[in-house]
Amino acid sequence: MLDKNGIAKRIARELQDGFYVNLGIGIPTLVANYVPEGVNVTFQSENGMLGMGPFPFEGEEDADVINAGKQTVTILPGGVYFDSATSFAMIRGEHVDLTVLGAMEVSETGDIANWKIPGKMVKGMGGAMDLVASAKNIIVAMQHVNKAGESKLLPKCSLPLTGIGCVKKIVTELAVIEVTKDGFKLLERAPGVSVEDIQKATEGKLIIEGEIPEMVL
Amino acid sequence: MLDKNGIAKRIARELQDGFYVNLGIGIPTLVANYVPEGVNVTFQSENGMLGMGPFPFEGEEDADVINAGKQTVTILPGGVYFDSATSFAMIRGEHVDLTVLGAMEVSETGDIANWKIPGKMVKGMGGAMDLVASAKNIIVAMQHVNKAGESKLLPKCSLPLTGIGCVKKIVTELAVIEVTKDGFKLLERAPGVSVEDIQKATEGKLIIEGEIPEMVL
Amino acid sequence: MSKIFKNADEAIHDLTDNMTIILGGFGLCGIPENSIAALVKKGVKGLTCISNNAGVDNFGLGLLLQHHQIKKMISSYVGENAEFERQLLNGELEVELIPQGTLAERCRATAAGIPAFFTPAGYGTEVAIGKEVREFDGKMYIMEQRFHADFSIIKAWKGDTNGNLIYRAATRNFNLPMAGAGKITIAEVEELVPAGELDPDQIHTPGIFIKRIFQGEHFEKRIEQRTVKSI
Amino acid sequence: MSKIFKNADEAIHDLTDNMTIILGGFGLCGIPENSIAALVKKGVKGLTCISNNAGVDNFGLGLLLQHHQIKKMISSYVGENAEFERQLLNGELEVELIPQGTLAERCRATAAGIPAFFTPAGYGTEVAIGKEVREFDGKMYIMEQRFHADFSIIKAWKGDTNGNLIYRAATRNFNLPMAGAGKITIAEVEELVPAGELDPDQIHTPGIFIKRIFQGEHFEKRIEQRTVKSI
Numbered sequence: 001m002l003d004k005n006g007i008a009k010r011i012a013r014e015l016q017d018g019f020y021v022n023l024g025i026g027i028p029t030l031v032a033n034y035v036p037e038g039v040n041v042t043f044q045s046e047n048g049m050l051g052m053g054p055f056p057f058e059g060e061e062d063a064d065v066i067n068a069g070k071q072t073v074t075i076l077p078g079g080v081y082f083d084s085a086t087s088f089a090m091i092r093g094e095h096v097d098l099t100v101l102g103a104m105e106v107s108e109t110g111d112i113a114n115w116k117i118p119g120k121m122v123k124g125m126g127g128a129m130d131l132v133a134s135a136k137n138i139i140v141a142m143q144h145v146n147k148a149g150e151s152k153l154l155p156k157c158s159l160p161l162t163g164i165g166c167v168k169k170i171v172t173e174l175a176v177i178e179v180t181k182d183g184f185k186l187l188e189r190a191p192g193v194s195v196e197d198i199q200k201a202t203e204g205k206l207i208i209e210g211e212i213p214e215m216v217l
Numbered sequence: 218m219l220d221k222n223g224i225a226k227r228i229a230r231e232l233q234d235g236f237y238v239n240l241g242i243g244i245p246t247l248v249a250n251y252v253p254e255g256v257n258v259t260f261q262s263e264n265g266m267l268g269m270g271p272f273p274f275e276g277e278e279d280a281d282v283i284n285a286g287k288q289t290v291t292i293l294p295g296g297v298y299f300d301s302a303t304s305f306a307m308i309r310g311e312h313v314d315l316t317v318l319g320a321m322e323v324s325e326t327g328d329i330a331n332w333k334i335p336g337k338m339v340k341g342m343g344g345a346m347d348l349v350a351s352a353k354n355i356i357v358a359m360q361h362v363n364k365a366g367e368s369k370l371l372p373k374c375s376l377p378l379t380g381i382g383c384v385k386k387i388v389t390e391l392a393v394i395e396v397t398k399d400g401f402k403l404l405e406r407a408p409g410v411s412v413e414d415i416q417k418a419t420e421g422k423l424i425i426e427g428e429i430p431e432m433v434l
Numbered sequence: 435m436s437k438i439f440k441n442a443d444e445a446i447h448d449l450t451d452n453m454t455i456i457l458g459g460f461g462l463c464g465i466p467e468n469s470i471a472a473l474v475k476k477g478v479k480g481l482t483c484i485s486n487n488a489g490v491d492n493f494g495l496g497l498l499l500q501h502h503q504i505k506k507m508i509s510s511y512v513g514e515n516a517e518f519e520r521q522l523l524n525g526e527l528e529v530e531l532i533p534q535g536t537l538a539e540r541c542r543a544t545a546a547g548i549p550a551f552f553t554p555a556g557y558g559t560e561v562a563i564g565k566e567v568r569e570f571d572g573k574m575y576i577m578e579q580r581f582h583a584d585f586s587i588i589k590a591w592k593g594d595t596n597g598n599l600i601y602r603a604a605t606r607n608f609n610l611p612m613a614g615a616g617k618i619t620i621a622e623v624e625e626l627v628p629a630g631e632l633d634p635d636q637i638h639t640p641g642i643f644i645k646r647i648f649q650g651e652h653f654e655k656r657i658e659q660r661t662v663k664s665i
Numbered sequence: 666m667s668k669i670f671k672n673a674d675e676a677i678h679d680l681t682d683n684m685t686i687i688l689g690g691f692g693l694c695g696i697p698e699n700s701i702a703a704l705v706k707k708g709v710k711g712l713t714c715i716s717n718n719a720g721v722d723n724f725g726l727g728l729l730l731q732h733h734q735i736k737k738m739i740s741s742y743v744g745e746n747a748e749f750e751r752q753l754l755n756g757e758l759e760v761e762l763i764p765q766g767t768l769a770e771r772c773r774a775t776a777a778g779i780p781a782f783f784t785p786a787g788y789g790t791e792v793a794i795g796k797e798v799r800e801f802d803g804k805m806y807i808m809e810q811r812f813h814a815d816f817s818i819i820k821a822w823k824g825d826t827n828g829n830l831i832y833r834a835a836t837r838n839f840n841l842p843m844a845g846a847g848k849i850t851i852a853e854v855e856e857l858v859p860a861g862e863l864d865p866d867q868i869h870t871p872g873i874f875i876k877r878i879f880q881g882e883h884f885e886k887r888i889e890q891r892t893v894k895s896i
Contacts, residue, residue: 018666020873040666042827042873046534047460048604050871051827055663063463063655064603070461071661078827078860080868081603083610083638084460084486085542085777088535092553092778093845095873111558121519122531124511129561130535133554134778164558235435237642257435259596259642263765264691265835267640268596272894280694280886281834287692288892295596295629297637298834300841300869301691301717302546302773305766309547309784310614312642328789338750339762341742346792347766350785351547381789539779548770549801551782570780570810579801602866635833636867 002173002190002215007141009034009217010188011100011171014139015041022046022091022131024101025069027141031100044096046087046127051079068127088127092134099135101128103142103167105157108183108204110167112140113159125162132163144172144201151203153177153184174198176215183207188215219390219407219432224358226251226434227405228317228388231356232258239263239308239348241318242286244358248317259296261313263304263344268296285344305344309351316352318345320359320384322374325400325421327384329357330376342379349380361389361418368420370394370401391415393432400424405432437597437641438626439648442472445620449473449585452480452505456541456581458588458612461487461513461658462494464605466589466622468650470497480505484581486537486608488512493656502526510534533561536578538611544580545614545643552577586616589650590639593623594632597641606638614643622650668828668872669857670879673703676851680704680816683711683736687772687812689819689843692718692744692889693725695836697820697853699881701728711736715812717768717839719743724887733757741765764792767809769842775811776845776874783808817847820881821870824854825863828872837869845874853881 002010008030015021015031019041023029032054035041043052045067052067053074061072075081090096103114112132115125132138145151153170170177175198176188183205186198189212199206219227225247232238232248236258240246249271252258260269262284269284270291278289292298307313322330329349332342349355362368370387387394392415393405400422403415406429416423439445446469449455459465473481474497481504488507489496498504499517506528512518521527532540533555543551552575556562566577588609591602599621601609613619621639626649670676677700680686690696704712705728712735719738720727729735730748737759743749752758763771764786774782783806787793797808819840822833830852832840844850852870857880 044873045604047463048607050873051865055661058662058664061657061660061662062603063657064605066461066463066604066658068460070463070658072657072659073661075603075865078825078829078872080827080829080863080865080871081601081606082868082871083601083606084534084538084608085611086871088538089773089777089845090871090873092535092555093776094778095776095845121522122529123513124509124531125533125561126511127534129533129559130553130555133557134535161559163556261642262835264694265838267642268634272892275893275895278888278891278893279834280888281836283692283694283835283889285691287694287889289888289890290892292634292834295594295598295641297596297598297632297634297640298832298837299637299640300832300837301765301769301839302842303640305769306542306546306614307640307642309766309786310545311547312545312614338753339760340744341740341762342764342792343742344765346764346790347784347786350788351766378790380787539777543782546770547785549783549804549806550799551774552780554778568781571813573780575780582802600866635831 001193005030006217007171007173010176010215011139011141012036015039019097020044020095021098022096026102028100028102044090046091048082048084048087049075049079051076088130091130094134094136096135098137098139099131100139100141101131103140105152105154105159106140106167106170107154107157110165110179111157112162112167113157114162116160128162132166138167139169139171140167141171144174151201153202153204155204174201186212188213190215218410222247223434224388224390227393227432228356228358229253232256236314237261237312238315239313243319245317245319261307263308265299265301265304266292266296268293305347308347311351311353313352315354315356316348317356317358318348320357322369322371322376323357323384323387324371324374327382327396328374329379329384330374331379333377345379349383355384356386356388357384358388361391368418370419370421372421391418403429405430407432437645437647438595439646441648441651442468442622445469445646445648446472446476449478451478453584454482454582456583456586456612456615457483457485457495458609459485460607462490462656464589464607464609465494466587467653468622469587469620470494473498473503474501479503482506484508484583486510486534488515488518490658491515491517508532510537538608540578540581541608541615542611545611548580550577550579581615583616586612586619588612588619588621590621590623592625592627592632593621593647594627594629596629597621597644597647598632598637599639599644600632600636601638610639613639618645619643620646622648624650624653668876668878669826670877672879672882673699673853676877676879677703677707680709682709684815685713685813687814687817687843687846688714688716688726689840691838693721693887695820695838695840696725697818698884699853700818700851701725704729704734705732710734713737715739715814717741717765719746719749721889722746722748739763741768769839771809771812772839772846773842779811781808781810812846814847817843817850819843819850819852821852821854823856823858823863824852824878825858825860827860828852828875828878829863829868830870830875831863831867832869841870844870849876850874851877853879855881855884
């Protein structure tokens with residue numbers, strides 16, 4: 001079973017040299033810590049930055065240099081600032097190669113729900129709807145089950161949707177799963193996790209073909 | 218009767234302090250030479266410049282600094298360069314206060330034809346269709362009759378249209394005419410020109426109300 | 435005709451109750467602080483505010499919320515704001531949430547004379563309800579329309595007396611696409627310089643989009659999430 | 666993965682017959698001279714070229730016309746070009762004329778993932794024939810769609826190894842909205858510098874839109890209408 005950093009580490013292996021990547025808040029943010037050696041990726045922050053770097057040292061924070069999570073960050077050499085319309089032109093125009101974001105639920109047809117729980121205060125979708133509707137390649141980073149122990153991989157989402165038919169891959173503490181036209185296809189098991197464990201935690205249709213390898217991190 | 222410079226001079230009296238102005242090729246270009254004292258206007262060139270200045274001195278031409286007529290020009294202090302999409306955002310978004318352009322024909326409902334003569338090689342509409350469809354305030358600068366002696370102020374344009382119902386005012390060598398919902402309304406006579414001369418040269422409905430004053434240049 | 439105003443109070447002198455205003459910034463980054471303070475001081479009420487976020491409890495648009503000056507917020511993310519939540523749950527405040535990219539593009543479209551455009555964002559979700567849907571090249575899109583706003587109030591780093599603007603770092607965000615999106619666009623700048631001092635190649639927003647400009651008296655530039663790394 | 670190519674020949678190595686290409690510049694100002702020369706040398710034929718103008722008889726896109734490499738031109742103004750006129754009248758060349766602002770906005774829309782938008786330009790004219798017409802706020806608009814192009818070839822002043830671009834003066838024109846409008850966008854620059862040398866606040870086109878970049882060997886920068894004033 002993976003911890004949050006393990007999930008991030010596994011997702012980082014999906015990074016390819018030259019990729020432009022948008023990381024959502026939460027586990028996705030941690031992916032930046034595990035970029036494989038020799039792989040050069042550029043992080044986009046949808047508030048208007050390409051080439052987002054690490055947090056600044058104390059005393060070097062600049063109120064004008066924040067990321068989409070409103071955190072103080074830095075910009076790397078070769079980075080660039082731009083406006084929000086241009087930022088979403090990059091996203092909508094499919095110039096961003098990979099989007100990693102969290103989710104409350106994913107359906108076996110690739111629908112995603114991650115912005116609203118009926119009855120609870122809604123904070124808003126931010127850029128998530130644009131990101132999921134546009135990205136060629138979307139990986140969801142999340143826990144396999146919610147705090148109540150219910151599966152988050154469902155036949156159909158029960159929560160209000162963020163986007164439909166868009167999620168390509170899911171990485172959880174238990175497994176790597178591909179969203180295919182036939183349902184969730186199990187690709188890899190987390191270390192120490194059995195196929196049965198994964199099956200039990202997956203409410204949507206899980207396709208298990210042949211031997212399922214354990215993840216390499 | 219006015220010469221080309223006279224037409225330009227009369228149009229220049231329409232300029233108001235703070236106006237952003239787009240001048241078409243031909244007579245309209247001459248308007249820049251007659252900006253009234255105390256009136257500050259900014260010229261937009263739709264290829265990407267605000268604050269267009271005069272032609273450069275010989276030897277100071279810069280191939281990267283041209284106007285929409287592809288002529289070498291200069292930029293004034295406080296001017297700015299931008300791209301073509303931003304340029305037409307200015308035009309379409311009605312941020313340009315006044316457009317002055319030439320025409321082959323204008324109809325009494327304000328339609329304009331100035332880009333195409335059937336049977337002749339067509340060079341293209343350039344930015345004219347965007348300009349006429351967008352500008353709050355369009356003045357046409359042209360000769361009252363064509364080379365064949367036919368009126369260019371018609372009940373209906375015979376040539377392919379550039380835009381419909383958009384021309385607000387026409388300044389010719391003979392007259393200043395406003396386009397109203399009832400037709401061409403004669404506002405002013407050129408020096409030495411009679412109302413009868415203007416009536417004779419105008420095929421569209423000409424509204425003559427009261428005494429028609431002579432232009433002040 | 436000068437675009438220069440002495441301060442925020444004068445720049446917003448004719449901004450009145452029940453108007454629709456667009457405000458720049460992302461979170462607290464690049465917000466028109468001085469204008470917001472002037473709106474609080476002026477006490478205009480019943481405002482419809484179009485802004486990516488709603489500020490925090492005691493800064494940014496949160497100040498207008500505190501004083502019950504906002505009737506409706508149109509945002510992509512209203513964040514953590516207790517007073518906002520209280521007013522919303524009490525029915526004192528209307529909220530319309532729209533995807534961030536759609537918000538940016540609608541602002542740009544408004545300024546650019548584009549009445550409507552198609553975007554994939556929100557297709558198949560509640561955002562698409564009541565909107566026209568259409569397929570292009572095998573993908574589904576929804577039609578979004580421009581805004582209609584009385585004022586757009588933005589913030590830049592440097593501005594000149596012609597209204598030309600340069601933004602600094604990530605403050606460009608919504609300020610740039612909002613320039614020209616209100617009937618009147620007001621820019622507050624950290625430094626106002628004479629026309630001619632800015633390089634014409636380096637100006638982000640041409641002055642034609644800006645009707646009023648003033649130099650802000652003070653910029654607090656509060657940080658919402660101060661995050662640092664250890665040495 | 667490096668975006669840097671040695672020269673124009675290598676940057677266009679996989680550009681083949683019958684492709685649709687978008688080319689930057691206004692008149693002869695800011696055109697990708699080196700790429701055009703490489704296209705002539707390579708001899709690709711049957712091209713559909715989307716560019717504001719068609720060059721002059723012996724420069725710019727006029728060179729491709731001379732060699733009968735263009736099947737169709739999509740432009741706003743084809744200007745004075747005798748060979749163009751000859752081919753057009755002979756039926757050797759197709760031409761589609763579209764309003765300049767519509768051309769710019771369609772390029773921008775293509776790069777920005779906007780499949781269609783409404784514009785007033787051309788309403789009531791032959792440009793509107795076959796297009797959807799709609800009223801917004803009492804004014805009539807026509808719907809225009811994005812392009813589908815294999816390559817976009819643009820020219821900038823400075824570029825860095827990440828593909829970030831800065832244009833000089835009025836050469837920004839169509840080059841900026843065309844960045845990212847082709848499946849592959851190639852930028853030729855007068856000076857290629859290492860990433861980090863350009864100020865992140867002053868970059869006009871972020872490198873994400875650019876797939877290939879090279880430093881041009883020679884820029885003639887021919888002037889179409891040399892106009893001077895006397896002292």
